[in-house]
Amino acid sequence: MHSQQVTAEPQPNDGAERDSAAGDVPGVLRSPAPGTDRASLAFDVIIAGCGPTGAMLAAELRLHDVRVLVLEKEIEPTSFVRIVGLHVRSLELMAMRGLLERLLQHGRRRPAGGFFAAIPKPAPKGLDSTYAYLLGIPQPVIERLLAEHAIELGAQVRRGCAVAGFEQDDEGVTVELADGTRLRSRYLVGCDGGRSTVRKLLGVGFPGEPSRTETLMGELAVGMPQEEIAARMAEVRETHRPFWLRPFGEGIYSVVVPAPEVGDRAQPPTLEDFKQGLRAIAGTDFGVHSPRWMSRFGDATRLAERYRVGRVLLAGDAAHIHPPIGGQGLNLGVQDAFNLGWKLAAQIRGWAPEALLDSYEAERRPVAEDVLDNTRAQTELLSAEPGPQAVRRLLTELMDFDEVNRHLTEKITATGIRYDFGEGPDLLGRRLHDLDVKQGHLYGLLHRGRGLLLDRTERLTVGGWSDRVDHLADPTAELDVPCVLLRPDGHVAWIGDDQQDLDDHLSRWFGRPAD
Ligand SMILES: Cc1cc2nc3c(=O)[nH]c(=O)nc-3n(C[C@H](O)[C@H](O)[C@H](O)COP(=O)(O)OP(=O)(O)OC[C@H]3O[C@@H](n4cnc5c(N)ncnc54)[C@H](O)[C@@H]3O)c2cc1C
Numbered sequence: 001m002h003s004q005q006v007t008a009e010p011q012p013n014d015g016a017e018r019d020s021a022a023g024d025v026p027g028v029l030r031s032p033a034p035g036t037d038r039a040s041l042a043f044d045v046i047i048a049g050c051g052p053t054g055a056m057l058a059a060e061l062r063l064h065d066v067r068v069l070v071l072e073k074e075i076e077p078t079s080f081v082r083i084v085g086l087h088v089r090s091l092e093l094m095a096m097r098g099l100l101e102r103l104l105q106h107g108r109r110r111p112a113g114g115f116f117a118a119i120p121k122p123a124p125k126g127l128d129s130t131y132a133y134l135l136g137i138p139q140p141v142i143e144r145l146l147a148e149h150a151i152e153l154g155a156q157v158r159r160g161c162a163v164a165g166f167e168q169d170d171e172g173v174t175v176e177l178a179d180g181t182r183l184r185s186r187y188l189v190g191c192d193g194g195r196s197t198v199r200k201l202l203g204v205g206f207p208g209e210p211s212r213t214e215t216l217m218g219e220l221a222v223g224m225p226q227e228e229i230a231a232r233m234a235e236v237r238e239t240h241r242p243f244w245l246r247p248f249g250e251g252i253y254s255v256v257v258p259a260p261e262v263g264d265r266a267q268p269p270t271l272e273d274f275k276q277g278l279r280a281i282a283g284t285d286f287g288v289h290s291p292r293w294m295s296r297f298g299d300a301t302r303l304a305e306r307y308r309v310g311r312v313l314l315a316g317d318a319a320h321i322h323p324p325i326g327g328q329g330l331n332l333g334v335q336d337a338f339n340l341g342w343k344l345a346a347q348i349r350g351w352a353p354e355a356l357l358d359s360y361e362a363e364r365r366p367v368a369e370d371v372l373d374n375t376r377a378q379t380e381l382l383s384a385e386p387g388p389q390a391v392r393r394l395l396t397e398l399m400d401f402d403e404v405n406r407h408l409t410e411k412i413t414a415t416g417i418r419y420d421f422g423e424g425p426d427l428l429g430r431r432l433h434d435l436d437v438k439q440g441h442l443y444g445l446l447h448r449g450r451g452l453l454l455d456r457t458e459r460l461t462v463g464g465w466s467d468r469v470d471h472l473a474d475p476t477a478e479l480d481v482p483c484v485l486l487r488p489d490g491h492v493a494w495i496g497d498d499q500q501d502l503d504d505h506l507s508r509w510f511g512r513p514a515d
Contacts, residue, residue, distance in 0.1 A: 043069045043185040044348045046175050048163040048198050052139070053316025053333035054191030055146035055157075059097070060341020062153035063449035066348050069183065070147075070155060071175070073162035073192075077147075080295050081219065081254075082139045085327040088112055089414035091131035093338050095434060096446040096490055100131070102145050107137030115326050116374075116408040117381035117392065121399045124406035129415060130434045130441075139330065146334075163190075163197055168311045186348060189313045189340070191333070194302075195266075196318035204314065205305040208321075208372070211298030214259040215242055216269050216277050218294035222253045223287025229253075236282045242382065243281055252292060257281060259296060269296050299323040299379060301372050307361035315340055320368040322375040325382065326412050332371055335414060336364050342449055342488040351468065351511035363419045374411050419491060427481065427492050435478045443490075445472060451510055452486045454479065457497050464513020465506045485509070 045061055047054045050072035058068045086094070086103065094100040112132050113123030123132065147157055165176035166188055173188040190198025199206060222229065222245060229245055236243055246254045257277040259269065274294065275285035304319040316333030340360045346352035381392045399405045410416030419429040434443040437454070445452060451469035453462050458473040460483060469485075485494035485505055494505035506513070 042172075043067045043183070045069075045187045045189060045344065046071060046163075046173070046183060046185040047189045047191050048175075048196075049073075049190070049192035049316075049318070050143070050147055050157055050159070051191060051193060051316065051333070052142055052146055052330050053318075053337050054189075055143060055150050056334045057189060057191060057315060057337035057341055058150035058155035058157070059146065059153050060337060060449060061345050062150060062155050063097075064342065064345030064349060066345050068150070068155040069185065070150070070157045071161040071163055071177065071183075072157060072159045073178075075160040077143060078140055080140070080217075080293055082217070083136050084139045084142070084330050085110070085115070086135040086137060086142070087115075087327070087331050087413040088127065088129050088131055088133070089417070089431065090331045090334055091133070091135060092129060092415075092431065092434065092443065092490070093334065095131060095441075095443045097149075097449070098444075098447045099145070099149060102149075103135060103137060103142070106141045106145070107135040109133045110136055112413060113405070113409060115412045116399075117325065117378040117395070119381075119392070119396050119399060121396075121405055124402050124409055127406075127409070127413075127415070128433050134327075142330070163188075163192065166198070166201060166312070173311050187311045187313065187344060189315055189344070190318045191314075191316050191337070192318050194300075194317040194321040196314065198312065199304055199314055199318050202309050202312055202314075204309065206302045207305065208302030209300060211262050211300040214262045214296055214298045215256060216259045216274055216294065216296050217256050218254075218269075218274065219248055219252050219292040220255050220271075220274065220288040220294075221251050221290040222255075223289060224284075229286060232282055232284065232286075245286060253286075253288075255288065262298065263296065269294050297324065301376060303365070303368055303372055307365060308358065313340065313344070313360070319365075320372060322372050323379055325375055325378045328371050328375070328412060328414075331414060332368060335367075336360075338489050339364050345449075346468075346511065353508060353511045356509070356511075367414075367417055370411065374408075421493060425481070425495055427484070428495055430492055431490050432484060432486060432492050437472060437477050438474045439472070442477075445470065446486070446488070446490060449488045451488055451493075451506075453483065453502070454486065455483045457482050460497070460499055460502055462506065463503070464515070465510050467514050468510045469506065 044067045047058055047070045050070045054070055058070050061068045091100060094103055111123055112127060112134050114120045151157060162178040163175055164178040167174050172184055172186045175183045175188055190196050192198055233245060242258060244256050248254050258281060259273060260276040260280055271291055274288055278285045301322045304314050307314050307319055315336040317329060343356050343360050347357045380388050421429040434441050453469060453471045454477055455471060455473045456475050456477055456479060458475055462469045462471045481495045482497035484492050487493045487509060493509050494502060
């Protein structure tokens with residue numbers, strides 16, 4: 001893109017028209033008219049993509065009064081009803097921000113176990129969480145609720161706006177939309193999915209393995225009696241696990257079937273592709289017809305070489321992709337956003353210690369590496385070949401040991417993550433589970449996205465950090481250490497009872513105290 005001088009200071013109301021016709025959701029803005037020069041509008045952060053990662057990040061930034069604009073290329077939210085699972089750690093994050101109740105109304109609770117390579121084992125005993133279940137919920141509902149939450153907090157979401165280019169300089173980023181509109185912000189975050197335009201324009205490599213197989217997924221009418229379908233399916237599923245036809249009501253079935261070949265995933269599949277795939281695997285096409293929608297996904301595994309270049313960052317599928325086995329992708333992206341939000345906000349608000357923003361990549365890239373590896377392993381375990389089948393049987397036996405089951409479940413649910421905060425007790429760097437405190441539940445005190453000192457000694461203080469960190473003195477809190485300092489993402493940043501040591505750690509995570 002050609003460069004352009006951007007001068008105007010941001011205004012509280014950026015002048016973009018609110019679009020009553022844009023529908024139900026207040027705060028959703030109409031796409032600007034083609035060619036409209038909006039270079040004079042400035043934001044702190046522009047987020048490319050209003051999927052789950054982008055919406056969560058926008059909400060987290062708004063908790064700290066950061067001016068956020070989310071640009072989403074699609075005019076309408078997706079209609080693909082992909083049921084995804086929110087795992088324990090994501091449910092905890094939602095509880096920490098007061099969002100869980102809304103989600104629970106739209107989903108179905110299921111047991112937390114049995115997700116590693118679909119090996120049917122119950123969850124290990126005593127999972128250390130109040131939210132020890134899986135919430136099955138349609139992805140479009142999650143996206144809607146997260147976007148509504150971000151908008152309620154003051155984020156602007158503009159649909160029908162595709163990020164097509166950007167240029168960064170010392171002060172900020174100039175973002176160009178597909179229609180030539182230019183917008184100015186201090187940071188840009190690419191939450192624009194696996195084929196991320198932002199990542200490509202940034203020149204960040206995305207090494208890994210390409211798709212070896214492809215799966216078709218859709219909702220179609222089926223012209224075969226239910227009993228016949230069930231019998232045929234049971235037979236085929238003995239050897240082909242990633243295959244199903246599930247009744248959706250009114251003669252419509254959710255159909256998942258291996259594609260006959262790896263095709264161009266930018267193009268939706270055709271009805272004929274479904275018929276061919278079904279015939280190849282089941283010897284019949286089940287009389288499928290009248291599709292509601294059809295989609296395809298591959299099993300590529302890739303990780304961005306970097307998560308940050310200057311003022312541009314990547315999060316969610318834009319930074320990592322892997323096969324859906326274990327149901328971790330959306331969870332991983334939302335958790336990236338939760339890690340990044342308060343750090344980027346601190347940078348913008350001017351109190352971030354020097355290394356804070358870079359700790360996003362330092363903490364989250366290893367987590368993504370681990371997820372990629374566990375999905376590679378799970379993919380092998382789903383193979384019908386005799387070798388992998390033997391390993392699967394062995395692992396199935398090993399999972400009867402609670403420790404093995406717990407280890408694998410903690411990977412899938414992201415409750416086993418321990419960030420490297422240096423030497424210290426095992427709890428340091430881990431999440432703190434929701435516990436009873438004198439004001440109710442700990443997570444209920446984290447809705448505002450601030451740090452928290454949970455102090456059983458009742459003699460410590462957060463002093464000059466009180467504008468960023470809350471203090472709860474509670475000798476009755478169910479902790480087996482005297483005090484913990486929690487970051488806004490609920491990870492334990494310090495354990496101890498010494499004020500000077502606490503002050504050092506408050507500086508490390510929350511910058512210089514206010515005067
Ligand atoms: C069959 C299947 C089942 C799955 N099941 C699960 C599961 O159970 N649990 C789980 O955690 N995950 C699951 N996943 C993975 C999950 O769907 C993704 O990881 C998740 O959608 C990633 O969210 P995201 O916001 O990072 O990216 P996306 O959801 O891809 O969102 C990116 C957004 O950016 C927009 N965009 C793209 N380019 C631009 C641009 N240039 N400018 C502006 N906007 C742009 C897109 O329109 C989109 O709205 C599954 C995936 C598949 C395929």
